[in-house]
Amino acid sequence: MNAVVLAQLGNDFFQKRTGAGCVQSQGFCPSWIADHINEYWGPLGEHVFLTLVSLAIGFGIAFTLAILAHKRRWLTGPITAVTGALYTIPSVAAFFLLLPITGRGNLTAIVALTTYTLLILFRNITTGLRNVPVDAVDAARGMGLTDNQILRQVELPLALPEILAGVRIAFTTTVGLATLAFFAGGGGLGEQIYSEKAGTGGIFFKSNVVVAGGLAILLAAVGDLIILAGQRIALPWRRVGNA
Amino acid sequence: MSLPCPDVAGRHSGFVDAFDLIFHHRESISGGVCVGGPGEIGHLALLHLEVSLVAVVIAVLIAVPVGLWLGHIRKGEFLAVSVSNVGRAVPSLALLAFFVAFLGVGFTNVTLVLTLLAIPPILTNTYVGTRQVEAETVAAARGVGLTEAQIVGQVELPLALPTIFAGIRTSAVAVVATATIAPLANVQSLGTPILEPQTYGDAGQLAAAIVVALITLAVDAGLGMAQRAVTPRGLKVGTHAPERRRRFSLGTPAKTETT
Numbered sequence: 144m145n146a147v148v149l150a151q152l153g154n155d156f157f158q159k160r161t162g163a164g165c166v167q168s169q170g171f172c173p174s175w176i177a178d179h180i181n182e183y184w185g186p187l188g189e190h191v192f193l194t195l196v197s198l199a200i201g202f203g204i205a206f207t208l209a210i211l212a213h214k215r216r217w218l219t220g221p222i223t224a225v226t227g228a229l230y231t232i233p234s235v236a237a238f239f240l241l242l243p244i245t246g247r248g249n250l251t252a253i254v255a256l257t258t259y260t261l262l263i264l265f266r267n268i269t270t271g272l273r274n275v276p277v278d279a280v281d282a283a284r285g286m287g288l289t290d291n292q293i294l295r296q297v298e299l300p301l302a303l304p305e306i307l308a309g310v311r312i313a314f315t316t317t318v319g320l321a322t323l324a325f326f327a328g329g330g331g332l333g334e335q336i337y338s339e340k341a342g343t344g345g346i347f348f349k350s351n352v353v354v355a356g357g358l359a360i361l362l363a364a365v366g367d368l369i370i371l372a373g374q375r376i377a378l379p380w381r382r383v384g385n386a
Numbered sequence: 387m388s389l390p391c392p393d394v395a396g397r398h399s400g401f402v403d404a405f406d407l408i409f410h411h412r413e414s415i416s417g418g419v420c421v422g423g424p425g426e427i428g429h430l431a432l433l434h435l436e437v438s439l440v441a442v443v444i445a446v447l448i449a450v451p452v453g454l455w456l457g458h459i460r461k462g463e464f465l466a467v468s469v470s471n472v473g474r475a476v477p478s479l480a481l482l483a484f485f486v487a488f489l490g491v492g493f494t495n496v497t498l499v500l501t502l503l504a505i506p507p508i509l510t511n512t513y514v515g516t517r518q519v520e521a522e523t524v525a526a527a528r529g530v531g532l533t534e535a536q537i538v539g540q541v542e543l544p545l546a547l548p549t550i551f552a553g554i555r556t557s558a559v560a561v562v563a564t565a566t567i568a569p570l571a572n573v574q575s576l577g578t579p580i581l582e583p584q585t586y587g588d589a590g591q592l593a594a595a596i597v598v599a600l601i602t603l604a605v606d607a608g609l610g611m612a613q614r615a616v617t618p619r620g621l622k623v624g625t626h627a628p629e630r631r632r633r634f635s636l637g638t639p640a641k642t643e644t645t
Contacts, residue, residue, distance in 0.1 A: 169487070231606045232599045233563030235580065239595035242588075243400040312474070319477035323567075326580070336483045337570065346570055352487040356480030363475040 171349040180354065182335075187358050189330040193321045194366075197253050198313055201260030208261075209268035210294070219269060226262040234259065234320045238327035252321070252329025259320055260313040267309025271302030307374045311367050318363040332359045389413050391420035404592035415587040421579075422590065431597060434575040437493065437568060438561045441500030445557060448501075449508035450550060457516025457546070458538050466513035473506030478564040482571060491572040496565075503564055504557035511553025515546030544618050551613035558609055562602050566594075576601070 165172035205226075212218040232240075237255040245251040275298045283297045299306075322333035335355040337346055346352060393413040394406065406412075411423030456462040481502065485495045519542050527541045566577035576598045579590035586594075 228603065231559055231602055233566055233602055235563070235566045235577070236595040236599040236602070239580065239591045240599065243592065315471075315475045319474065322477040322479040333477075333479050336479055346483050346486050349487045352480075352483040356477070356483055359477050359480050360475055363477075367475070 166348075166350075169348045171353060175350050176354055179350075183332070183354055183358060186330060186332050186335050186355070187362070190318070190321050190324075190332045190359065190362060193249070193252055193256060193324055193329055193331055194314065194317045194362075197256035197317055197321075198260055198310070200253070201257045201313065201317075202264055202310065204257070205261050205264035206268060209265050209272065212265075212269055213272050213294075213298075222265060223262070226258075226265055229258045230262040234323050235326055238323065242327065247328030249329050251327040252324035252331075255327065256317050256320055256324065260317060263313045263316065264306075264309045267305050267312070268302065271305030271309075272298055274305065275301045303378060304374065307370060307377075311370045314366050314370060315363040318359060318366065322359050332356075332362075389418075389420055391423075401592065401596075403589040404596060407586075407589040407593040408597065414585045416584055419585075421586055422593065427576075427593065427597060430574060430576050430578055430594070431601060433573075434562070434565050434568075434577075434598070434601070437496055437573060437575060438500065438558070438565045441497050441561050441565075442504050442554065442558050444497070444501045445504035445508055445561075446554060449505045449553075450512050453509045453512025453550075454516050454538055454543060454546070457513045457519075458534070458542060460517060462513070463517070466510055470506040470510040473503065478503055478560075479567060482564075482567060486571045493573050496568045496571045496573045499571075500561045500564060504561050507556040507560070508550070508553040511556075512546060512550045515549030515553075516542045518549070519545045545621070548613055548617040548621065551609065551616055555606060555609035555613060559602055559606050562598070562605050566598055 166175050208218075208222050208226075212222055234255060237258070238251060241251045241254055245254055279297055279301060280293055283293045288296065321329075321331050322336065324331045325334035325338060332355045336352060336359075391411045391413055394403075394410075407422035408427050409424060411420045411426065413419070414421045453466060456466055478499075482496070482499050485499050489495050489498075516538075523541060523545070524537055527537045532540065565575045566580065568575040569577045569581045576594045579586035579594040583591055
């Protein structure tokens with residue numbers, strides 16, 4: 144008796160996970176995922192593109208601002224305040240606030256995502272530069288290095304761990320915010336999660352949500368590990384005692 | 387048959403149109419109903435703040451005691467810090483989508499999602515703030531005969547309060563921002579006009595974006611003031627500089643991530 148019930152349950156379970164019944168009941172269906180996984184590579188590519196471009200531009204701006212603030216200390220406060228206010232504005236709101244100015248598409252998404260990297264990167268670069276031991280700078284000056292040489296050969300290398308920590312935080316944050324870029328017409332994995340138009344069933348379909356959401360989380364984790372690995376290669380002297 | 391609100395389609399454009407929708411109701415894009423105006427936008431803003439507040443309060447009730455306890459026994463650094471790192475890697479939209487797909491829509495589930503987003507910064511900051519209290523201070527308190535509970539309540543909590551508030555501030559801003567996508571789970575908020583352009587139009591989307599941005603900035607500024615207000619006088623001596631640095635570094639504990 145029990146065996147029959149169990150067999151029936153097992154059968155239901157199996158059918159639910161494979162056949163059209165699974166898709167109809169919005170279930171988690173491995174066979175559907177296997178058949179449709181190819182539809183996710185495009186959005187994943189868009190997601191990576193949005194994240195990397197925004198991060199690169201953001202780094203360029205934040206780095207310039209941080210060097211400026213390093214030379215003119217009084218600039219740190221105002222720059223932190225402005226980037227902080229930009230950081231506070233919700234990304235969804237930012238996408239729509241930009242639409243009348245930059246129009247639908249990648250540009251709006253990238254402008255908004257870039258502004259969110261600024262505070263994180265600026266803060267970490269300036270902290271890194273500030274934490275360089277005064278003795279190291281004094282020694283370099285005593286050896287006759289110019290201010291620019293000190294910056295490039297002493298301060299920046301010593302600030303690198305803090306800078307790369309900022310890049311890691313900015314990367315994972317941007318991957319997360321880029322899931323909302325579809326509001327601005329920027330595509331990405333968020334489009335798959337939310338949109339019925341993407342043809343993958345939208346937010347109520349478990350299989351779709353697991354794949355699209357899972358890819359976003361995986362992207363954040365993998366990118367984070369790659370930067371961490373890069374940090375270990377770039378900073379061989381820090382490996383000792385840090386492992 | 388005419389509605390009590392005007393049909394203003396195409397009269398203005400861009401930001402002017404958006405402000406017009408905030409201050410005056412009008413006929414919806416699809417017709418037949420009135421949308422916008424201070425009444426409806428205000429109502430949506432209240433719903434938005436309601437779900438956000440509930441989530442932040444629950445997160446505080448969970449994260450502050452746990453963080454205080456871990457900080458007091460000076461254990462669990464890995465948990466308290468990595469919860470923030472993991473939290474940052476999970477996109478809010480993905481988290482909401484998981485809840486909608488697997489647990490369904492509704493106020494409870496949205497509140498759960500927002501609470502989960504709010505816990506990591508508060509937990510990490512409470513832990514770090516408690517942990518930062520010097521061991522000598524705690525030893526002195528113990529020496530004058532305070533019980534462990536008194537040490538937590540009268541020494542560690544007050545000294546950690548500015549840092550805890552910095553975490554609450556980070557969480558509150560994130561929660562208010564994320565409540566914008568609550569309508570995906572059938573919970574009305576200021577995201578409603580954003581997600582229903584067929585009713586509210588471009589002006590509705592932009593209007594809601596403006597109001598959400600202003601509310602977030604207000605919440606951030608308000609909690610910033612609260613943070614200064616709860617800072618014990620002893621910690622205010624000297625400049626505000628250390629406090630500022632703390633606010634900006636603890637949401638994202640930079641030191642622990644340089645390893």
